[in-house]
Amino acid sequence: MSDAILAVMEQQEGKLNRMSWEALSAAQRIGKELSKPVEALVLGEGVRAIADEVAASKLSCVRLLEDPLLKEYTPDAYCLALREVIAAGKPYLVLLPHTYQVRDFAPKLATGIERSFLSDCIGYRMENGSLVFTRQLFQGKMNADVSFTGDPPYFVSVQAGSFQADQLVRGENPAAIETASVKIESGKVRTQPLEKFQEAKRTVDLTQAEIIVAAGRGIKEQENLALIQKLADALGAEVGGSRPICDNGWLPMDRQIGSSGQTVAPKLYLALGISGAIQHLVGMKGARTIVAVNKDQNAPIFEVADYGIVANLFDVVPALIEEINKAKGQ
Amino acid sequence: MKIMVCIKQVPSKDSTLRVTEDSTWIREQDLSYEINEPDAYALEEALRLKEKHGGEVVVCSVGPDRVQQVIREALAKGADRAIHLVEDSGSRLDSYPAARLMAEAARQEGFDLICTGLQSDDFGFAQTGVVLAELLGVPHATIIMEVQAEDGRLKVKRELEGGWFQWVQMPLPALLTIQSGINKLRYATLKGIKQAKSKETRRVKAAELGLKAEELAGRQKLHRVYVPVKTKQTEFIDGPPREVAAKLVEKLKQDARVL
Numbered sequence: 186m187s188d189a190i191l192a193v194m195e196q197q198e199g200k201l202n203r204m205s206w207e208a209l210s211a212a213q214r215i216g217k218e219l220s221k222p223v224e225a226l227v228l229g230e231g232v233r234a235i236a237d238e239v240a241a242s243k244l245s246c247v248r249l250l251e252d253p254l255l256k257e258y259t260p261d262a263y264c265l266a267l268r269e270v271i272a273a274g275k276p277y278l279v280l281l282p283h284t285y286q287v288r289d290f291a292p293k294l295a296t297g298i299e300r301s302f303l304s305d306c307i308g309y310r311m312e313n314g315s316l317v318f319t320r321q322l323f324q325g326k327m328n329a330d331v332s333f334t335g336d337p338p339y340f341v342s343v344q345a346g347s348f349q350a351d352q353l354v355r356g357e358n359p360a361a362i363e364t365a366s367v368k369i370e371s372g373k374v375r376t377q378p379l380e381k382f383q384e385a386k387r388t389v390d391l392t393q394a395e396i397i398v399a400a401g402r403g404i405k406e407q408e409n410l411a412l413i414q415k416l417a418d419a420l421g422a423e424v425g426g427s428r429p430i431c432d433n434g435w436l437p438m439d440r441q442i443g444s445s446g447q448t449v450a451p452k453l454y455l456a457l458g459i460s461g462a463i464q465h466l467v468g469m470k471g472a473r474t475i476v477a478v479n480k481d482q483n484a485p486i487f488e489v490a491d492y493g494i495v496a497n498l499f500d501v502v503p504a505l506i507e508e509i510n511k512a513k514g515q
Numbered sequence: 516m517k518i519m520v521c522i523k524q525v526p527s528k529d530s531t532l533r534v535t536e537d538s539t540w541i542r543e544q545d546l547s548y549e550i551n552e553p554d555a556y557a558l559e560e561a562l563r564l565k566e567k568h569g570g571e572v573v574v575c576s577v578g579p580d581r582v583q584q585v586i587r588e589a590l591a592k593g594a595d596r597a598i599h600l601v602e603d604s605g606s607r608l609d610s611y612p613a614a615r616l617m618a619e620a621a622r623q624e625g626f627d628l629i630c631t632g633l634q635s636d637d638f639g640f641a642q643t644g645v646v647l648a649e650l651l652g653v654p655h656a657t658i659i660m661e662v663q664a665e666d667g668r669l670k671v672k673r674e675l676e677g678g679w680f681q682w683v684q685m686p687l688p689a690l691l692t693i694q695s696g697i698n699k700l701r702y703a704t705l706k707g708i709k710q711a712k713s714k715e716t717r718r719v720k721a722a723e724l725g726l727k728a729e730e731l732a733g734r735q736k737l738h739r740v741y742v743p744v745k746t747k748q749t750e751f752i753d754g755p756p757r758e759v760a761a762k763l764v765e766k767l768k769q770d771a772r773v774l
Contacts, residue, residue: 304642428695495751495753
């Protein structure tokens, strides 16, 4: 695979993380542009079915890496395995989805071989024959164009939604599956993963809500949630919140929207005092119509909003409640 | 338990961000600063662990003189002493140089546990902690929502996506990146603010750690910084609140048909 673009597919308990397809799609695009072979890597234990699924895409090959120590994710085992594969194959670029798991191991992997990891990229372009990646700064308020210095392999993770999984090119024939074998010494795996669990059961299912009114830091105090609830009542909506609101205990965790909470796609989403950090945007940008009210006209929430109101929510919301009640009364 | 907490000073959330004329960075004269929010939670967690198990909390921050503001804040909240790694290059993006500096400082001290925030509010790489762990050769876990320490081992609650969590165990010394919301932040007391003045802050330069400039070179090159180009057409509605509300309701009924 020397010089290849290698996409690392993420699976947990035999299920592919759908963001992996986006990373693979990015790998195909970049591979085409640089005329380099594109490969995918599947690692775990008992995951051949996933390799078969991935092999339907147009790829030079799928590398399958299986070991009992890769059954449950640990950063040590993953890095030991990936280091061997990378040392043997010398890829040019390793592309990963920017998931919680990738954030846990990729910085270690790159540092261990004295390379650099450019995390959470949203795009790329070619400049004088070399790759320049775009990533966000200041929670999405600015962009930066960054390239690598030094030698490959380069490590890049891509943000959810930055590349389209539906643009994946399928191969005429399934790609070859090459089994790689690695030696992982169990003594070198220092963390021990225990059980996975969800917190107290959910009392509300925001994924089914048709209208969601969501509050962010801009509501300032817990008491002000009453106003948000009043608007929700007028609309027949559910109330949700950004992470800081739920962290503060102002709303129960099952009403949190974003990467660590619920992913929702209602008909109408009203974001009130939410700046729109990417962790929030990934959880709601699939809504059909998005209305954002924020004091800061540069807030990233306006990037995804259909209707934007630059104002203090405490001025707008009471008026909005009145207008909605008027409209509904008709 | 001897705990190091890495804290970063970042532009405050309500700072006005303007790109410099040559588009290489943002205008620093416009900025006010604050402690990176996840780092504040890392500090709080360290203070709680110390209160439970005894030991010492040392805060460590990389940056120019202005970072002493967040160091003082941390000392006032109860950290025992501080290490200020003096570094002036400012706009450096790569996580590696800061992690390398902190790794050398940490090696001299020898810590049982290092806590960092899971990512910074300004650059958002979510890497410094993990890179630091690798440089020190200690195990790590990221995005942590609960920490239990017992008999030289840690049991931590790692946040996964979509509302899932996982318990993970590991030996000490170790590094944890802490998620915002793991605990409730304390305020500095008047007494704490007074005591902070007599606490030690050691100012250390790279050369004093035996590091040469080339060892701190990043492996990434920043080409330019710019305001993102909007991809979605947002229709902005202006006017006095009542008018805005009426217009919006009309749009939602007629155009979007969601009311």
